Amino acid sequence: MxxxxxxxxxxxxxxxxxxxxxxxxxxxxxxxxxxxxxxxxxxxxxxxxxxxxxxxxxxxxxxxxxxxxxxxxxxxxxxxxxxxxxxxxxxxxxxxxxxxxxxxxxxxxxxxxxxxxxxxxxxxxxxxxxxxxxxxxxxxxxxxxxxxxxxxxxxxxxxxxxxxxxxxxxxxxxxxxxxxxxxxxxxxxxxxxxxxxxxxxxxxxxxxxxxxxxxxxxxxxDRTAVMYAGQIVETRESAKLHEDPLHPYTAALVTARPAVDRAVDRLAAIPGRSVSAFEAPDGCPFAPRCPHAVDACHQERPPAEYVDGGLVRCIRADELRGRLAEEVAFHD
Amino acid sequence: MTEEPVLRVTGLRREFGGVVAVDGVDFEIPRGGSLAIxxxxxxxxxTVANMVVGLCAPTAGTITACGRDRSRPARSAKERRLRGREVQIVFQDPYASLDPRHCAEQTLDEVLRLHRADDGKQQRQARVAELGDLVGLDARQMRARPRALSGGQRQRIAIARALAAEPEVIILDESVAALDVLVQAQVLNLLADIRERTGVSYLLISHDLGVVRQITDETVVMRRGRIIERGPTADVLAHPRQPYTQVLRDSVPHAGWKPTRALRALTEGAQPS
Missing domain, CATH: 3.40.50.300 (P-loop containing nucleotide triphosphate hydrolases)
Structure with missing residues (x-):
């Protein structure tokens, strides 16, 4: 670079x-x-x-x-x-x-x-x-x-x-x-x-x-940064966000969008609403809406960590990788 | 002969000064159906949506809803109320379409007083609560002024208000276009549920082909006031026959999409064959 x-x-x-x-x-x-x-x-x-x-x-x-x-x-x-x-x-x-x-x-x-x-x-x-x-x-x-x-x-x-x-x-x-x-x-x-x-x-x-x-x-x-509640939750090569998202919020954005080539019974709509930085709770700001959140997610803000050339703020990024890829693949 | 369509539009035309905005538009929606323009x-x-709901009068052509003609402006309050029980509309901007001084309960009660004049206060209260449940607003949100609510919540009120008159047809004029993608997904699911539970028909006005694919059965494509293509939504979007429809389809960003300058030039040249 x-x-x-x-x-x-x-x-x-x-x-x-x-x-x-x-x-x-x-x-x-x-x-x-x-x-x-x-x-x-x-x-x-x-x-x-x-x-x-x-x-x-x-x-x-x-x-x-x-x-x-x-x-x-x-x-x-x-x-x-x-x-x-x-x-x-x-x-x-x-x-x-x-x-x-x-x-x-x-x-x-x-x-x-x-x-x-x-x-x-x-x-x-x-x-x-x-x-x-x-x-x-x-x-x-x-x-x-x-x-x-x-x-x-x-x-x-x-x-x-x-x-x-x-x-x-x-x-x-x-x-x-x-x-x-x-x-x-x-x-x-x-x-x-x-x-x-x-x-x-x-x-x-x-x-x-x-x-x-x-x-x-x-x-x-070339690269895309995804923001939620005033912080960047994931930065990655744009092409990879669709097939291999690292953050559950990115995966939610991909799957919530209705596709032109196919209708689904129900869109994957996660509950709740997006919050601003000052309303965000302790811990990961996305945790209250995240389908993958565990107790630790509510404790402290996840630091930004490198995973496969991208940066992500999710303490479960490594273990969720395959699962999020499946979620978005099912959508595509 | 099958059942009478819930909405039928024939030869619809509207001029503004010397400009022809709508020219010879025909379509119908079967009971419980969903059509996209x-x-x-x-x-x-x-302009078609505004004529169907009665906000502007056609220059020529007829509009029939629930078997009754509504091509000309209503001449009496009674007639207007009758028409209100046939067709309702939800606009694009959830920030501009609600009275800022009324909470959701008041907004809905006002509609009920007009359209269910025989109901007592208790019946109306029960119906307001029922409508709130239907669109997923809790008791606190039902009592809040619009300024305290988010765009998605306000749009739910607008949908509940349209439903309060128990219309046969709801016009959704870009109703989800201003919503963020996660909120949009919630509202699209809600619209699908409501159609299933109440049997209401939708006339969706939209430029968003993904939204069109998700909640409509039939699609008509309009260009320069005319319908240039029509058919089942899945077919029109998967196998567009007109070059213009193809260009619209190709202009939608998707994974791996590359924008080109050529697309729009094509639309200038693309004449209906």
Missing amino acids: TVPVLEVDRLVVDVLVEGEPRTVLHEVSLSLGEGEALGLVGESGSGKSMTARAVARLLPPGARTSGTIRYGGHDVRTLKGGALRDYRGDVALVFQDPRAHVNPVRRIGDFMTEALRTLHGVDKHTAAKRAAAALADVGIADGERRLEQYPHELSGGLLQRVVIATMLLTEPKLLLADEPTTALDVTTQAEVMAILDELRQERGMALLFITHDLDLAGAVC | VGESGSGKS
Whole structure:
């Protein structure tokens, strides 16, 4: 593996909820090499977006962090002034709803060239040319016409591609994509995902891809990290998550999803609901819902341990391996 | 001649200004059946749902539920209530579809007062408890305001509210799309149980082919306001005849799936043969 572009080590984040500090991330560790894609998968409230916000230095006011977020040898948490500005130039963000992200009363061209003109001092004409070329890269042929249009004249899929093209203009080294295709139709999603994947490979950009869909993450990410209750419970090669999951929660995610090619009598729905980090009980946060939990699971938080090239937080990971593989095989 | 279908739609058309949103849509659902309308944004699938439940009037065509015509807006409160006992709807967003000031018990009681006016207070209370049991909400959750409940719990209330009027047909307009996968599995199992126990029919509006496969028997595929393919769900998804349906099928992420740019270009070229 190459030198990591981004390295997060035992990151803990507390945010203020009604004046009270609440833990939303618990000892999150991940690393991302140049040109590598890492999927971050979890349900609402699992902490996946909070992880991206911490990396982007966009945590809400009053948030407290511990642990480290390293980028290019510096701790992102302590960057100030010019160094922070440079860092923000290197990191691009794409969110779920492109319409909430662009100014509705500015033309597409203004939105796309703002960073180039203000941060990089590129003149208006050159900036417009580069914007049109970037649109061509994401499959929008009539770029020059699009630059003159307003956001409301474009469909969601088109607008999301505009946002992606805009991010690429400043040639970021790290792209944080938070559910970038969730609001799109499936055929548009396939196209946007293909574009992201191509651009990452061509430009050697590191990608942190956040989604609730294990299969979608697997399609573009070399490795996938699964989050539950503010911690990463398993990090593994994406392809292996489906056939040989190490954590019972990963297995539950795989088997709960209805398949296109077959209906089952009952979906494997585990009881209870997902909790946030601050609601999690002592011990393994998944233990109250886990079909494989034993007494020891309720005692203390399982540490992250290496198993077969992956990292997992489950004290029974070794003994459960064959059984979880059977559960998901029965599903496939 | 077999039994009269519980819902029959013929030649349904809806225009908005000069735009034709729904064009010549026909389908029927047998009693206790479950039909999916599949399509992407702008295909007209939600407009069909809105016309069937009575939220917008068709430009042309007929809708018959339980043998009674409902193609034109109801002219009286009595007629509206009658129609409410035929078709109910559960919307996508469990956060927007409930009154924030009412707990589940009040929400359900309101429906019962309208639709079972002869029942006394005690009978209504018993029925509210029964509905709560049916959708798996405990006594505490039945008395909580929506803001204190999760998305899955709120969607259970919306389902219970639809069931309270004892309709023959429930329209599920992307009803599980906003739910997390483990919650979605619970709600899909619940919907299957309810259909088995009450014999209610479902009209599912969805873009999610996995959900469609799991809870429907028949499927129609809509594109640009028209139905382009129809048949038993298993057949349509396993052996799509139209190239567009094939593209929809291939766009669903699954293990080992690789996204391609070409798929969407194909849909532009894919004309119904």
